[in-house]
Amino acid sequence: MYPGMSTDRRQENSEALRESALRQLAAAESLLRQLSPKLVAELTTSMSALRELLATDDAAPEHVRAAVEGLASTTAGLTARSGFHGSQRGTTLRRAVASDYAAYVRLFADLDSLRPPVPYQDWVHDSRHRTLVVETAGQIVAYCAWEAYRTHGRICELVVEKPWRGQRLGERLLRAVGSRFREAGLSTWTINVKENNGPARRLYERMGFRSRSRWYEFELVWKSLAVSPDAGASTVRLKTTEDARFERVLKLAPGRLSRWRRDVHEVIVMGTRDRRGLPAGAAAFLPELARVNACYVNHSSALPDLLAALEPFRWAKHDKVTVFVDRDRKVASALWRLGARSVLTVLEMRGPVPLD
Numbered sequence: 001m002y003p004g005m006s007t008d009r010r011q012e013n014s015e016a017l018r019e020s021a022l023r024q025l026a027a028a029e030s031l032l033r034q035l036s037p038k039l040v041a042e043l044t045t046s047m048s049a050l051r052e053l054l055a056t057d058d059a060a061p062e063h064v065r066a067a068v069e070g071l072a073s074t075t076a077g078l079t080a081r082s083g084f085h086g087s088q089r090g091t092t093l094r095r096a097v098a099s100d101y102a103a104y105v106r107l108f109a110d111l112d113s114l115r116p117p118v119p120y121q122d123w124v125h126d127s128r129h130r131t132l133v134v135e136t137a138g139q140i141v142a143y144c145a146w147e148a149y150r151t152h153g154r155i156c157e158l159v160v161e162k163p164w165r166g167q168r169l170g171e172r173l174l175r176a177v178g179s180r181f182r183e184a185g186l187s188t189w190t191i192n193v194k195e196n197n198g199p200a201r202r203l204y205e206r207m208g209f210r211s212r213s214r215w216y217e218f219e220l221v222w223k224s225l226a227v228s229p230d231a232g233a234s235t236v237r238l239k240t241t242e243d244a245r246f247e248r249v250l251k252l253a254p255g256r257l258s259r260w261r262r263d264v265h266e267v268i269v270m271g272t273r274d275r276r277g278l279p280a281g282a283a284a285f286l287p288e289l290a291r292v293n294a295c296y297v298n299h300s301s302a303l304p305d306l307l308a309a310l311e312p313f314r315w316a317k318h319d320k321v322t323v324f325v326d327r328d329r330k331v332a333s334a335l336w337r338l339g340a341r342s343v344l345t346v347l348e349m350r351g352p353v354p355l356d
């Protein structure tokens with residue numbers, strides 16, 4: 001095969017050929033991975049439909065025309081997708097500008113969040129500076145919003161418009177935010193995702209995120225709180241001057257309670273003291289969303305009092321309250337006992353910010 005070539009040289013050549021073949025295979029495989037399996041399946045179906053029609057002499061022209069159009073649109077989609085990775089044809093990734101607000105609101109709806117989108121003024125003056133968008137032909141088709149803390153970054157929202165899903169736009173946005181985190185010296189990032197959101201979890205796992213803890217959302221009918229209050233305990237709205245003491249006793253990070261108060265909605269921060277007057281629990285309630293956003297107790301018996309004290313702040317139209325529970329098992333077990341039902345599980349995922 002290689003006349004006149006030494007055995008060593010021949011071996012070197014075939015090694016190089018092998019390496020180049022493996023590189024080509026890896027490149028082809030990575031291209032395949034960028035194509036949505038759904039689209040590849042669609043293309044195969046469209047092709048066989050057209051082949052079948054062409055093989056039939058008396059196929060109606062409108063059927064043939066429909067099959068040709070179907071195949072053309074699938075092929076166009078496939079071609080657009082194959083240009084991905086930095087050069088995704090016709091798409092631009094850029095920082096959000098004020099006029100993107102309407103698109104942000106439209107895409108935000110796909111998060112199926114209990115919260116409303118950030119109000120216009122707050123978005124324009126604050127959030128949009130931490131938002132990247134993907135634009136194509138003057139349309140915003142995806143966005144990602146983040147926050148950077150001292151030690152880590154957090155992905156707050158990531159949405160890709162339906163027709164653009166499965167084309168790695170989400171990954172492209174995450175990588176772009178990741179390189180900003182790297183530049184800021186942050187090496188880890190976190191993201192919260194609903195446990196049943198398969199596509200999002202697959203994307204995050206591919207990006208190196210791993211599940212770290214679970215958070216739960218419980219739903220409770222206010223009426224089920226008709227419990228006899230503990231005569232010795234007292235629950236009142238917490239004054240900011242009491243924050244530090246409650247944080248210390250309830251083992252919350254310093255400044256946690258003041259962060260609760262900073263929500264864009266009205267927040268009722270309530271604190272329970274036990275018979276001896278010691279802090280026994282604290283909760284943040286958002287009446288507009290009928291939601292207890294944070295809740296900590298040092299004994300599960302403190303919870304009914306704490307929640308019952310929030311009830312007068314509820315809006316008349318809300319007959320249920322949602323309680324968000326993180327690691328605090330005491331809160332979860334007390335809620336079970338009150339007849340609450342678990343409606344959602346959220347995973348907190350964490351991972352190293354990629355180097356590239």
Ligand SMILES: CC(C)(COP(=O)(O)OP(=O)(O)OC[C@H]1O[C@@H](n2cnc3c(N)ncnc32)[C@H](O)[C@@H]1OP(=O)(O)O)[C@@H](O)C(=O)NCCC(=O)NCCS
Nearest residue numbers: 036038158159160165166167168169170193199200202203
């Ligand atoms: C989650 C989301 C941002 C992923 O964005 P994306 O650009 O589609 O991400 P990817 O292309 O990497 O696809 C992720 C997975 O979803 C699958 N997928 C999702 N929607 C798809 C679609 N319409 N067509 C084909 N595949 C789809 C992909 O096959 C992929 O799975 P795989 O890794 O096993 O191949 C996007 O699905 C979305 O906006 N969902 C609604 C909002 C949401 O849930 N956001 C996340 C909140 S934590």
